[in-house]
Amino acid sequence: MSSHLKKCRDFLNTKFGFFLLVILLFWIKIYYAYRTYFTLGAKGGVQQFLLLINPVPAALLIFGIALYFNGNLSYWLMIIIDALESIWIFANILYYREFSDFLSVGIIKGSGAAGNNLSKSLSSIMHPSDFLVFLDVLILILLLLFKIIKVDHRKFSKRNAFAMTVVSLVLMFAEFGMSNANRSGLLTRTFDNNYIVKYLGFNEYAAFNAYQTHKESATRTKAKPKDIKKVLKFINQHRTKPNIQYYGKAKGKNVFIIHLESFQQFLINYRVHGRLVTPNIDKFYHNDHTIAFDNFYHQVSQGKTSDAEMMLENSLFGLPQGSAMVTYGTQNTYQAAPAFLDQHGYSTAALHGDVPSFWNRDNTYKSWGYQYFFDSKYYKEKPSYNVGYGLKDKIFFKDASKYIQRLPQPFYAKLITLTNHYPYLLDKQNRSFPATKTGDKTVDPYVQTAHYLDQAFGEFLHYLHKTGLDKNSVVVAYGDHYGISNNHRPAIAQLLHKSNINSYDLAQFQKVPFMINYRGLQGKIDHTYGGEIDVLPTLMHLLGYKDNNTVQFGNDLLSNHRNQIVAFRNGNFVTPKFTVMGSDVYLTKTGKKIKPNAQQEKEIKADRHYVDEELSLSDQVIYGDLLRFYKPKGFKKVNKKDYNYKPSYGLKKLKEANHKKHTSLIDKNHGHSITYDTDAPELK
Known part of the structure; x- marks a missing residue:
C-alpha cells in the first residue's frame, strides 16, 4: 500500500x-x-x-x-x-x-x-x-x-x-x-x-x-437597406386588423402606463392567512371598466425591466444576452410610442424614482422621443425615503403627482415603481402584512413589498379620482417581469399549493397581469394568449392609430383573429393548445405532458418556426439598426439633440409648454395644486 x-x-x-x-x-x-x-x-x-x-x-x-x-x-x-x-x-x-x-x-x-x-x-x-x-x-x-x-x-x-x-x-x-x-x-x-x-x-x-x-x-456595419424588407414581409404577413368594437375608443385621452415592479399574476386574489395581498389591484382587475388579460406572459430575458420597456414602447423583443437599452439605446434609431404620440399632439413623460443612468434610460429615452424624464433628481430625497433601488412607491407617486398636474393634456405618462424589487426590502414602519412561510428567505418577504405596492397603487387611483383624471385617461397597469425566479421551486410549489411542480407549472408561473381601464370600456376578463410584445399595437388601436406601416412584432390583443403564439426569449413558447418547454410538450388547458402525434408535431413545428423567425428578425432590427433604413409614412425621425433631462432644463420646458397650451390639470384648476393623499409614515 x-x-x-x-x-x-x-x-x-x-x-x-x-x-x-x-x-x-x-x-x-x-x-x-x-x-x-x-x-x-x-x-x-x-x-x-x-x-x-x-x-x-x-x-x-x-x-x-x-x-x-x-x-x-x-x-x-x-x-x-x-x-x-x-x-x-x-x-x-x-x-x-x-x-x-x-x-x-x-x-x-x-x-x-x-x-x-x-x-x-x-x-x-x-x-x-x-x-x-x-x-x-x-x-x-x-x-x-x-x-x-x-x-x-x-x-x-x-x-x-x-x-x-x-x-x-x-x-x-x-x-x-x-x-x-x-x-x-x-x-x-x-x-x-x-x-x-x-x-x-x-x-x-x-x-x-x-x-x-x-x-x-x-x-450594424454590414447591414443594408434591403435587410428591412424581410422584416416588413414577416410583419405584414402576420399583422392583425383592429377590432371595430375597440378601435379609437380612447382617442385623444391621456395614457398612464403603470409598471408594477416584479408583479406576477398569481398575486391576483391571493391570500396569506386569509388576507388579500393586493386588494386594490384586485379591485382594479375586476373593475367594470377594466379589460384584464389572464393569459398574459412576461417575455423578458437578462434585461428584465429594460426588456419590458423595449417591448412596451417599441414592440421589439429584448436581446438574448444583455440589455438592448444599455447596448443599443443610445446609438440606434427607434420609432417608439413616445415619439409617435408626441408627433400627434401628446406630451410624453417617464417618471422614475431612481438615478437616470439605470438601464441607460437617460440616453435611451432620448432615442425614443420622451419629452420629459422625471428621474430621482426631480424628487426630494432623504435616507428614509429610499429603499432598495430607489424612492419608496408611496412617496414616488406623491412626488410624481406634481409633475403630472403640470403636463399639458393629452399626455402619455409612464410611472415605474420600485419597492417590489428584489431583494424585497421594507422597513418595519411600512410592513403591514405577514410574510409567507415557505422557509425561503428570498421568497417570503415578496408578499410584503407587493402589499406595499398595492397600497401605493390604491393611493394613486384615489388621486386620479379626486382630480377627475380617471374620467379622461386610459390607465394601463402591468407586471413587467417575474418576482420569484424558477430557481425557487420548492417555495413556488408551496405558494401554488402543490406537492411538486414541473416545466409546465413554471411556464404558467411566468404570467403577469395586464389591465386596461377607461370609463368608456366594458370590463371583462379576456382569455386571449399574449405577452408584452403585444401591448403597443393594442394601445395604438385603442387610441385610434392604425399600425399598417409600422415595425411592430406584436399583435392587438383585442383583435378578433390574432396569432396567439407567445414566444419566450429562450425559444420556448405557449399557445392555447400547447406549452412547449425545450423538448417537453404539455397540453396548455390541462397541463398534461404528451408525446405529440403526427398532426400535433406538425403544428408544433410550424409554431416553433414562427417563434424562431420572430425572435431572429427582431434581433436583426436591433443588431443592424435597421429602422434607420425605414421611415413610416407620417413619422418624423427623432433627433436626440432635442432632449435634455436636467431638472433646470426640464422644468423650464414644462413651464413653456404650459404657457402655450394651458391644458394641464393645474391650469384647469386655475393655478391651484391638488393635494395628494398618502399615509406614508415618513411624511408625517
Whole structure:
C-alpha cells in the first residue's frame, strides 16, 4: 500500500502529475456546481454524459497553457487560471440564482448602468456554500506552500505541451459533434444559454458569447437597406386588423402606463392567512371598466425591466444576452410610442424614482422621443425615503403627482415603481402584512413589498379620482417581469399549493397581469394568449392609430383573429393548445405532458418556426439598426439633440409648454395644486 502511495506522490511531484491534479479538482468543482447551483435539465444518458465530461476539454486547453512554461511560473499560472475560473463560476452562481441565466458580455458591459444598490442584492443572494468553488484553489496553494507537493523544475517538452493542446481541441470538436447530434442547431437556433452550458460547458459558453457579441457589433456595419424588407414581409404577413368594437375608443385621452415592479399574476386574489395581498389591484382587475388579460406572459430575458420597456414602447423583443437599452439605446434609431404620440399632439413623460443612468434610460429615452424624464433628481430625497433601488412607491407617486398636474393634456405618462424589487426590502414602519412561510428567505418577504405596492397603487387611483383624471385617461397597469425566479421551486410549489411542480407549472408561473381601464370600456376578463410584445399595437388601436406601416412584432390583443403564439426569449413558447418547454410538450388547458402525434408535431413545428423567425428578425432590427433604413409614412425621425433631462432644463420646458397650451390639470384648476393623499409614515 505504501509503495502505491509513494508512486502516487512521486507522480504528483511531476509537473504533469500536478497538472492532472488541477484538472481533476477543477472537474469535480464544475460538476458539483452544475448539480448544486444550476437547473440545466440534463435528460437521458447522452445529456447526462455530456454534462459530466464537458468541463474536461476546455480545462485541458486552458490549464495546458501553463505547460509551455517552466519552474514556479508554470505552477502558479495554473493556480491563477483556476482562481480566475472560480471567480467566473462564483459570479454566475450569484447571477443565476436570481435571473435563471448566465452572465454575458452585454450584462458585464452594462453593469455600470444597472449596478445601483447591487451590493444589497448580492448580500441577500450569497450563500456560505457558494465559496466552496474556491476550495480547490486553496488546497493547491497549501499543497505547494507546505511542500506536500514540490515544484518540478525539469523542462516539460514543448512537443508534449502542444500534444495536450491538440488533444483538448480534438475532444472539444468531438464533444460539439455529439452535442449537435443530440440538439440540432445548438449554436445556430437556440436562444437558451442553459443549453450551451449543459452541452458544452462554462468556458465554451463564455467564448461563444464573446463571439456573438463581436458578431453583433459587426452586424450594424454590414447591414443594408434591403435587410428591412424581410422584416416588413414577416410583419405584414402576420399583422392583425383592429377590432371595430375597440378601435379609437380612447382617442385623444391621456395614457398612464403603470409598471408594477416584479408583479406576477398569481398575486391576483391571493391570500396569506386569509388576507388579500393586493386588494386594490384586485379591485382594479375586476373593475367594470377594466379589460384584464389572464393569459398574459412576461417575455423578458437578462434585461428584465429594460426588456419590458423595449417591448412596451417599441414592440421589439429584448436581446438574448444583455440589455438592448444599455447596448443599443443610445446609438440606434427607434420609432417608439413616445415619439409617435408626441408627433400627434401628446406630451410624453417617464417618471422614475431612481438615478437616470439605470438601464441607460437617460440616453435611451432620448432615442425614443420622451419629452420629459422625471428621474430621482426631480424628487426630494432623504435616507428614509429610499429603499432598495430607489424612492419608496408611496412617496414616488406623491412626488410624481406634481409633475403630472403640470403636463399639458393629452399626455402619455409612464410611472415605474420600485419597492417590489428584489431583494424585497421594507422597513418595519411600512410592513403591514405577514410574510409567507415557505422557509425561503428570498421568497417570503415578496408578499410584503407587493402589499406595499398595492397600497401605493390604491393611493394613486384615489388621486386620479379626486382630480377627475380617471374620467379622461386610459390607465394601463402591468407586471413587467417575474418576482420569484424558477430557481425557487420548492417555495413556488408551496405558494401554488402543490406537492411538486414541473416545466409546465413554471411556464404558467411566468404570467403577469395586464389591465386596461377607461370609463368608456366594458370590463371583462379576456382569455386571449399574449405577452408584452403585444401591448403597443393594442394601445395604438385603442387610441385610434392604425399600425399598417409600422415595425411592430406584436399583435392587438383585442383583435378578433390574432396569432396567439407567445414566444419566450429562450425559444420556448405557449399557445392555447400547447406549452412547449425545450423538448417537453404539455397540453396548455390541462397541463398534461404528451408525446405529440403526427398532426400535433406538425403544428408544433410550424409554431416553433414562427417563434424562431420572430425572435431572429427582431434581433436583426436591433443588431443592424435597421429602422434607420425605414421611415413610416407620417413619422418624423427623432433627433436626440432635442432632449435634455436636467431638472433646470426640464422644468423650464414644462413651464413653456404650459404657457402655450394651458391644458394641464393645474391650469384647469386655475393655478391651484391638488393635494395628494398618502399615509406614508415618513411624511408625517
